[in-house]
Amino acid sequence: MSKRTMIHRLRPSVLRTRGAVVAAGMGAVMVVGAGAGVASADAGTAVKPLAASAASAVAAQAEAQAGAAAKAAAAKAAAKKKAAAKKASWVKPVAKYTLTASFAQGGSMWASKHSGQDFAVPVGTPVKAAHAGTVVKAGPNGGGDGPAYGNAVVIKHANGKYSQYAHLSKINVKPGSKVKTGQTIAKSGNTGNSSGPHLHFEIRTTPNYGSALNPASFLRSVGVTI
Numbered sequence: 001m002s003k004r005t006m007i008h009r010l011r012p013s014v015l016r017t018r019g020a021v022v023a024a025g026m027g028a029v030m031v032v033g034a035g036a037g038v039a040s041a042d043a044g045t046a047v048k049p050l051a052a053s054a055a056s057a058v059a060a061q062a063e064a065q066a067g068a069a070a071k072a073a074a075a076k077a078a079a080k081k082k083a084a085a086k087k088a089s090w091v092k093p094v095a096k097y098t099l100t101a102s103f104a105q106g107g108s109m110w111a112s113k114h115s116g117q118d119f120a121v122p123v124g125t126p127v128k129a130a131h132a133g134t135v136v137k138a139g140p141n142g143g144g145d146g147p148a149y150g151n152a153v154v155i156k157h158a159n160g161k162y163s164q165y166a167h168l169s170k171i172n173v174k175p176g177s178k179v180k181t182g183q184t185i186a187k188s189g190n191t192g193n194s195s196g197p198h199l200h201f202e203i204r205t206t207p208n209y210g211s212a213l214n215p216a217s218f219l220r221s222v223g224v225t226i
Contacts, residue, residue, distance in 0.1 A: 090131050090222040091182045093165060093201050097121050099226065100198060103214040115212040116164070116202035117226070123197045125188040127165050130219075133157040135177040135185070136207045142166060142192065145209040149200065150192025153185055154207050161218070162207050166200035167191050 097119035105114040133155040142149030149166035153173060156162050169189025179185055190197045203215040216226055 089181055090219065090224050091128060092219075092224060092226055093128055093130050093163075094119050094121050094125055094188065094199055095128075096125075097199070103212070103216060115209070116166075116200050117215045119188075119199045119201060119226075121188045121197065121199055123169050123187075123189050125199070126184045127153075127168065127186040127188055127199055129155055129179040129181060129183045129185050130163045130201075130224075131155075131157045131222075132181045133163075133179060135173045135175055135179060136162070137164075138171050138174050138177075140191075142209075148193035150194065151186075151189065152192075154204075155179060155185075156207065160205070161213075162204040162211075164200075164202040164204060164212075166202075167194045167198060 098121075099117065100120045101114050101118040103114060103117055135153060136156045137143030137145070137152065137154035140151050141147050143152040143154055145152060145154075145164075149164075151168040151171055152164060152166040153168065153171060154162055154164045165186060167189055168186040168191065170187040171185070172187075173179060173185045188197060188199045194200075201215055203213045203218045205211040205213065219226055
């Protein structure tokens, strides 16, 4: 066989081989391209759940913060309401008055220092319970504290303190009576050791004379200014 004949026969074979290689290469490119497309699609699919998850986390945090703020506001409102209720639970023993003798004031009217706060009011002025409680003393002779007080009432309160009302013209309660804050318990007068119509008011640590506190200071501590 001549050399030319051999070359002629080899050419189709070489061409077929090259074609196969090229085809294989294109196939590989197509596979790689397809893989890249799939990878790109997978990446896009993965980004979406991540974004949704981040958005959910932000929303949850915002909701938690809003809930905490609401709880704080509710607690503040409750505390304010409680403080207001505490203030409203004590009242002045008389509505209209002129302050005269004060606590611990000296003078010839008292054996030692003045033991309460005097409210100058006309005879017959309604006298109110400064706070809810139980009447432990009521009657003439200071309800048992002595004639200087005239007609008097003493009320025991839940906080362990006692309020006393003296020089009364009329008493509307008796020992053992349960009274409410602001309830009329008596009428003011000029009985006992008195220089003129007025209400003598005390805050005590016991029901008896000699345990008085400064009533003006005490009333301020519970939100009442006289």
